[in-house]
Amino acid sequence: MILLLASLLVLLVIGVPIAYSLGFSALLYFLVERPQLLLVLPQRVFSGLDSYAMIALPLFCLMGLLMNESGITNRLINFLMVFVGRLPGGLALVNVLDSMVFGGISGSSVADVASLGTVMIPAMEKKGYPKEFASGITVATATMGMMIPPSIPMVIYAFVSQESVGKLFLAGAVPGVLVGVLMFVLTIGISARRKYPVEAPGLTLREASKRVISALPAVLMPVFVVGAVVLGITTATESAGVGVLYALIVGVFLYRGLKLRAIPRILIQAVRMSAAVMVIIGFSQLYVWILAIEKVPQMVTSFIAGLDLPVFVILLIVDLVILAIGTFVDVGPAIILLCPILLPAMKAIGVSPIQFGAMMISGMAVGLVTPPVGMCLNVASVISGLNIFRIFRGALPFIIMNVIVLIMITLVPWFSLWLPNLLMGG
Amino acid sequence: MAWLNRVNTVVTKALEAATALVFLAMFVLVAVLVIQRYVFAAGLFGGDELLEYLFIYTSTIGAAVVLARREHVSIPVFWGRMRPWIRKAFDTLNHLIIMFLNAYMLVLSHRWIAGVGGSPSIMLHIPMWIVEIALPIGCGLTLVYGLLNILGSSPRKDEAQGGCA
Numbered sequence: 001m002i003l004l005l006a007s008l009l010v011l012l013v014i015g016v017p018i019a020y021s022l023g024f025s026a027l028l029y030f031l032v033e034r035p036q037l038l039l040v041l042p043q044r045v046f047s048g049l050d051s052y053a054m055i056a057l058p059l060f061c062l063m064g065l066l067m068n069e070s071g072i073t074n075r076l077i078n079f080l081m082v083f084v085g086r087l088p089g090g091l092a093l094v095n096v097l098d099s100m101v102f103g104g105i106s107g108s109s110v111a112d113v114a115s116l117g118t119v120m121i122p123a124m125e126k127k128g129y130p131k132e133f134a135s136g137i138t139v140a141t142a143t144m145g146m147m148i149p150p151s152i153p154m155v156i157y158a159f160v161s162q163e164s165v166g167k168l169f170l171a172g173a174v175p176g177v178l179v180g181v182l183m184f185v186l187t188i189g190i191s192a193r194r195k196y197p198v199e200a201p202g203l204t205l206r207e208a209s210k211r212v213i214s215a216l217p218a219v220l221m222p223v224f225v226v227g228a229v230v231l232g233i234t235t236a237t238e239s240a241g242v243g244v245l246y247a248l249i250v251g252v253f254l255y256r257g258l259k260l261r262a263i264p265r266i267l268i269q270a271v272r273m274s275a276a277v278m279v280i281i282g283f284s285q286l287y288v289w290i291l292a293i294e295k296v297p298q299m300v301t302s303f304i305a306g307l308d309l310p311v312f313v314i315l316l317i318v319d320l321v322i323l324a325i326g327t328f329v330d331v332g333p334a335i336i337l338l339c340p341i342l343l344p345a346m347k348a349i350g351v352s353p354i355q356f357g358a359m360m361i362s363g364m365a366v367g368l369v370t371p372p373v374g375m376c377l378n379v380a381s382v383i384s385g386l387n388i389f390r391i392f393r394g395a396l397p398f399i400i401m402n403v404i405v406l407i408m409i410t411l412v413p414w415f416s417l418w419l420p421n422l423l424m425g426g
Numbered sequence: 427m428a429w430l431n432r433v434n435t436v437v438t439k440a441l442e443a444a445t446a447l448v449f450l451a452m453f454v455l456v457a458v459l460v461i462q463r464y465v466f467a468a469g470l471f472g473g474d475e476l477l478e479y480l481f482i483y484t485s486t487i488g489a490a491v492v493l494a495r496r497e498h499v500s501i502p503v504f505w506g507r508m509r510p511w512i513r514k515a516f517d518t519l520n521h522l523i524i525m526f527l528n529a530y531m532l533v534l535s536h537r538w539i540a541g542v543g544g545s546p547s548i549m550l551h552i553p554m555w556i557v558e559i560a561l562p563i564g565c566g567l568t569l570v571y572g573l574l575n576i577l578g579s580s581p582r583k584d585e586a587q588g589g590c591a
Contacts, residue, residue: 011523012500012501013501013503013504014504014516014519014520015500015501015502015504015505015516015517016500016520016524017493017498017500017520017522017524018498018499018500018501019489019498019499020498020520020523020524020527023527023531024523024524024527025525027527027530038534039534039537039538041530041531041534042531042535042538042539042558042561043538043542045531045561046482046558046561047487049481049482049486049561050478050482051478052474052477052478052479053586054481055456055477055478055481058449058452058484059452059453059456062449062453062514066538083584085436096491172433208481209569233464234460234464237456237477238456238459238463240456241453241456241457241459241460242457242460244453244456246456247496263441264446266449267446267449268443268445270445271442271445271446271484271488271491272442272488272491272492272495272497274484274485274488274491275445275458275484275485275486275487275488275489275491275492276488276489276497276499277499278485278488278489278496279485279489279498280499282485328501328503329501330501332499333499339580371499372503372506373502373503391586
């Protein structure tokens with residue numbers, strides 16, 4: 001077991017891709033400890049790839065990419081300007097709300113930064129906002145994309161934990177909105193103090209209605225997609241398929257921003273995004289199998305249960321572990337690596353797997369915007385030309401809001417469980 | 427090296443096109459399944475099973491393409507701080523590790539499929555080796571791309587970028 005963990009750590013540190021680090025360390029384990037069971041390797045990897053539930057992953061990626069290509073960014077900005085343009089720091093507030101809505105459409109924080117950042121960062125800079133603030137708010141608000149449904153990391157967690165995707169989507173909704181509200185209030189405070197400009201669009205009712213109607217098909221998409229899963233009408237895979245169809249119709253016929261010649265490129269992009277995660281899932285099945293054979297989850301569970309600490313203290317320690325891992329490891333792999341070890345222990349101390357999912361995704365979201373491996377920071381750095389540490393400084397006040405919400409959902413299960421229990425039963 | 431890059435580009439693009447076509451077929455199948463189920467209240471015999479099998483092929487071949495594009499998820503904490511020659515040495519070592527693993531998986535897959543590949547699938551009754559062979563195919567392609575990456579060959583860059591978080 002020590003060989004497995006030590007070799008995994010070394011391989012990760014020297015930069016071997018996570019999937020192959022898992023596979024190679026497992027191969028070493030089998031060669032040394034259980035050579036008679038080597039045939040388990042292909043069998044387990046294959047069983048990891050053979051999953052109906054995970055078909056939702058490439059379809060959700062495709063849905064987000066299609067909507068992104070349709071040119072929804074400007075429509076959403078114009079739409080939100082109708083509501084908050086007259087407040088101080090109107091453009092910054094649009095940035096916050098845009099991430100909230102866009103997160104629901106794309107299901108991906110990185111896509112959120114890439115798409116909104118290219119429009120919002122230069123636009124805010126032009127209006128006199130410091131580049132550091134413009135980039136910081138863009139990356140920090142993008143973290144909502146992982147929590148607000150439909151969320152791609154939630155699909156991965158649902159697969160690993162064998163929990164309902166619908167419940168997990170709903171578990172992320174309240175924390176996601178809460179982060180948005182806190183960031184919105186913080187932005188108003190900062191904007192008023194620093195006297196950031198009011199946009200004052202001076203829109204007529206006709207123009208405002210036009211903007212709202214124009215953005216409505218995009219804004220309503222997550223409602224249909226998530227609604228169908230939550231109400232039990234479709235499975236997550238079917239719902240993602242319907243979402244792709246919806247995105248195609250909206251992009252090609254309604255917004256006309258999605259050109260048919262772009263579709264092959266988008267399909268390839270979705271396949272590559274999905275394959276990069278699936279190969280990790282495949283090889284992680286070996287790691288999960290070895291952990292089970294070596295009774296590691298039971299050892300972790302009895303260690304945590306034997307700590308003689310109040311549950312909330314244990315959960316706060318777990319939060320720290322999630323934050324620390326999230327700082328170095330990307331979201332999908334981190335879920336795949338941590339979940340098999342921690343989830344049994346969480347269940348043993350009475351924590352709902354749904355609540356733990358919300359904790360995990362919220363904590364990992366912070367990792368996306370913290371150096372040295374913050375994917376969102378890297379994307380924003382390319383767009384703004386600032387180094388990631390300056391962007392991080394700009395994002396820090398907003399990241400604190402994320403941490404506050406993480407603590408709230410850790411200490412008060414209601415925040416993550418209320419909506420799933422209300423709409424889908426206990 | 428130019429000819430190798432050209433071959434690499436052509437093969438990678440062909441594989442990407444093939445996986446994109448399979449993925450398109452998956453999407454069409456999902457759409458048909460949804461319409462059948464919710465409009466005509468009927469299922470499509472073996473549809474879900476076929477969907478899973480197509481997904482396995484996109485994942486295994488897609489994973490090889492991801493290596494060709496160097497888009498696999500890793501933890502680049504120390505990577506940026508290394509001197510170029512050390513980074514190059516580690517890059518070669520990492521690819522050798524990937525190649526060793528995939529070569530081993532190729533051999534083991536062959537033995538595994540020889541043992542269980544004859545059994546039929548539950549719904550469609552197709553021999554399972556037709557699906558299971560996706561694994562050694564993916565490993566074989568990954569092996570080739572590992573070697574090409576060590577040799578410094580890379581397919582022409584395209585606009586499609588990864589990242590799913």
